[in-house]
Amino acid sequence: MRHLRAVCAIADHGSISKAAAALKTSQPSLAAQLRRIESMFGSPLFERGREGATATPLGEWVLARSRSLLPAFEELRRDGMRFAGRSVVRVGCMSSHLALHIIGTLRELLPDAEVSMRTEEAMDVLPSLLRSQRLELATLADYPGLPLTPPAGVGYAPVAWEPIFVAVAENHPLAAHQEIELADLADEDWSLPVMIEVGHREHFSDACAKAGFVPKIGCEATLSVAVDLIAASRCVGMFQATSRGYPGIAIRPLAGTPLSFRHLIGWTEAGPVDPQISELVTAVRRAYWADAEKAPVYQDWLKRHGPLPQPQAQDPYSAIV
Numbered sequence: 274m275r276h277l278r279a280v281c282a283i284a285d286h287g288s289i290s291k292a293a294a295a296l297k298t299s300q301p302s303l304a305a306q307l308r309r310i311e312s313m314f315g316s317p318l319f320e321r322g323r324e325g326a327t328a329t330p331l332g333e334w335v336l337a338r339s340r341s342l343l344p345a346f347e348e349l350r351r352d353g354m355r356f357a358g359r360s361v362v363r364v365g366c367m368s369s370h371l372a373l374h375i376i377g378t379l380r381e382l383l384p385d386a387e388v389s390m391r392t393e394e395a396m397d398v399l400p401s402l403l404r405s406q407r408l409e410l411a412t413l414a415d416y417p418g419l420p421l422t423p424p425a426g427v428g429y430a431p432v433a434w435e436p437i438f439v440a441v442a443e444n445h446p447l448a449a450h451q452e453i454e455l456a457d458l459a460d461e462d463w464s465l466p467v468m469i470e471v472g473h474r475e476h477f478s479d480a481c482a483k484a485g486f487v488p489k490i491g492c493e494a495t496l497s498v499a500v501d502l503i504a505a506s507r508c509v510g511m512f513q514a515t516s517r518g519y520p521g522i523a524i525r526p527l528a529g530t531p532l533s534f535r536h537l538i539g540w541t542e543a544g545p546v547d548p549q550i551s552e553l554v555t556a557v558r559r560a561y562w563a564d565a566e567k568a569p570v571y572q573d574w575l576k577r578h579g580p581l582p583q584p585q586a587q588d589p590y591s592a593i594v
Contacts, residue, residue, distance in 0.1 A: 274346050276310050277339040279303060280318060284336050288325035348407075360386035360545040365403075365411040367396035368466070368496075370515050371432065371536060374560035375412060375553075382549045394468030400539065403427045409544035413537040416476035421537065428547070430538050430554045433561050434581035436514050437532035438570065440522045442506040448523035451573075455531050456484040462491025464499040464510040473534070477511070480531040514571040515564050526574045533581060536561065 282292035283303075293303040311317050318332035328336060360383055366372040372390065379388050391408075393399060402408040404424040413429065415421040423429040439453055441461075447453050459481075465474070481488045491508045492499070502508050504521030511532065512524050538554055540546045546553065565571050 274343065276306070276313075277335075277343055279306055280310060280332070280335055281339050281343065283307065283319060283326050284328055284332070289321070291325075362386050362388045362409045362545060363407070364388065364390045365396075365399045365408045366390060366392050367399065367412050367414060367470075368392070368394060369412055369414070369513065369536065370564050371412045371538075371557060371561065374557050374564075375410065375538075378553055378556040378560075379410075379546075381556075382552055383545060386545060394466060395470040395473075397470045400424060400427070403539050403541055406541055406544070409541050410546050411539045413539050414470070414472070414534045415537060416472045416534050418479075419472045419475060421472075423539065426542050428540055428542050428550065430540075430550065432536035432538060432554065432558050434533055434535045436526060436530045436574065436581060437534060438512050438514050438516070438524050438526050438574075440500075440503050440510050440512050440519075440524045442504055443521055443523045445506060445509075445523065448525065450525060452526045452528040454484075454528050455480060456486065458509055459484070459486035461489070462508040463488050464492050464494055464502055464508040465490055466499075467493045467495060476534070477532065484531065514574065515561075515568045516570075517568050518570070524570050526570065530578070530581070 279292070279296065282296050283289055286292040286295055289304050289307065290300045293300045296303065307319070314331060314335065316331050317329050318335055319326040319328055362379055362383060364372075364375055364379070366375070372392070376388060376390060379386065396411075396413055399408065399411040399413055400421065400423075403411055404427055406426075413421060421429060439455075439458065441448050441453075447457060465477075477488065492502060494502065499508075499510050500519045500522060503510050504519075514526070516524055518524055538550075538557060540550055565575065
């Protein structure tokens with residue numbers, strides 16, 4: 274496995290020296306290890322030149338299999354640790370600002386646990402990973418009229434409802450508005466993330482239908498590409514209210530708050546997080562509102578409207594109130 278990690282590192286970083294730095298070893302040591310690996314396979318895995326290391330056909334073949342073997346081995350190692358009684362917390366995070374707060378809080382609450390994190394562009398896969406106990410903790414989201422219900426053996430706790438804002442080019446006529454009517458964006462092309470959960474897409478479509486139009490999806494792009502396209506007036510997009518802004522674009526609230534979502538924390542009730550879940554949720558809620566104070570547009574909106582209503586006690590998935 275150490276050999277396979279070395280091969281992947283060299284391919285990922287494009288050179289032996291950069292891979293050695295990432296693996297916290299010396300370049301001569303990694304070069305010697307690569308020679309032993311290539312001797313074992315009987316042929317070079319990389320062509321070395323001035324521009325770095327490029328995988329040979331054999332190297333590509335080894336890399337393809339290494340990238341499937343390494344995660345499986347890591348899963349085996351963690352399962353073995355759990356079987357031996359050590360705390361392992363695997364965290365799945367959707368694209369939100371809660372991930373760092375989750376990890377930081379876990380370090381304090383479970384200092385002896387091994388904590389790892391994976392991110393997902395869309396959170397649709399995360400509930401099933403919790404249900405199958407391939408994750409112990411996850412950040413989730415649901416939308417008005419489209420609530421998530423926890424599967425058996427899994428708990429959900431709400432963190433906060435958050436309005437969804439829109440972004441236009443800073444020279445767009447609507448950028449001068451304090452709040453934008455969703456209907457005024459009917460003729461715009463919209464940018465959506467490449468991967469977006471079903472609930473978000475349905476909520477967006479329903480809100481646009483109520484505003485009297487069908488949205489035109491002009492592109493599906495990563496965040497960095499979407500920001501550039503919006504700044505160039507090629508499209509408009511949706512952003513979390515806690516976003517602190519990006520050069521060239523103006524993030525504005527929508528009048529009447531037709532778009533919103535709820536942050537949730539999900540956890541396995543048989544896992545190591547369950548005894549600490551109340552403290553974890555309380556800490557993450559506190560961190561969320563601390564983040565909100567650092568987002569000027571959201572702060573202005575909160576001064577005018579106040580926080581969106583929190584889930585009521587009778588909410589079936591309001592496990593922590």
